Amino acid sequence: MNDFMGSMSAAASGMNAQGYRLRLVSENVANADTPGYRRKTVGFNAVFDSAAGANRVEVGRVTFDSAPLEERYDPANPLANEAGYVQMSNVNLVMEMADGREANRSYEANLATFQQARHMYSSLLDLLKR
């Protein structure tokens, strides 16, 4: 396989993975006030894609954060237990923001790599245009 295609496919798989991570971040933020919601997290794996003959990154299984759910005292809420507490989500907005920022930054790095590979490829093709 062409080295540039390898670069571009690795960068594309990286963008795909970071985009997925960003999607989970926005799902968590959207559900920050949903009672009983557990924060979703995902890990990445380095894989060799034998069909394309390239090393890529793959999104792993989505897991739920096992941190304890936040308990809020609200006896009037229909979801409250006998003691008057409602179990809210375990989403920490600051953590989600940091995670989203990191995903964004990694996405941009992959995009820059993709553009570099494209630039190198086109400069190589320019040699033929003479």
Added chain:
Amino acid sequence: MSGDLNILSMASAMARHAAHRHEILAQNIANADTSGYRAKDLEPFAEAYGRSASSLSVHELAEQPNAGDDWRVIVSSAPGSQSPNGNSVSLEDQMMRSVEAQGAHDAATAIYKKTIEILRLSLGRGN
């Protein structure tokens, strides 16, 4: 072709090396958040070319232009870039390296282009 046109085979080997290095760096950047991933790099072109030039004769290189492309992949490390999850990719370091690879590729294609231009000029077909 051998002898005088060695510069062309050297320039194309340099371009291939830069492209291959860029592929490895792209993999590093794609895996910037994969736990346990170690950043890789390709050995410098000068070392690899010196090794293949000493082991292969000019004629072998002329017959098989890709014979010298046995570049070694090395584990690269930027000081202080190790994350708690075992990942050793530093995006800033990788960006520097990939710009380096891009520059090497640009240089190689420029050398190739200029050499061809000089050859055309010497044949009296300037530009």
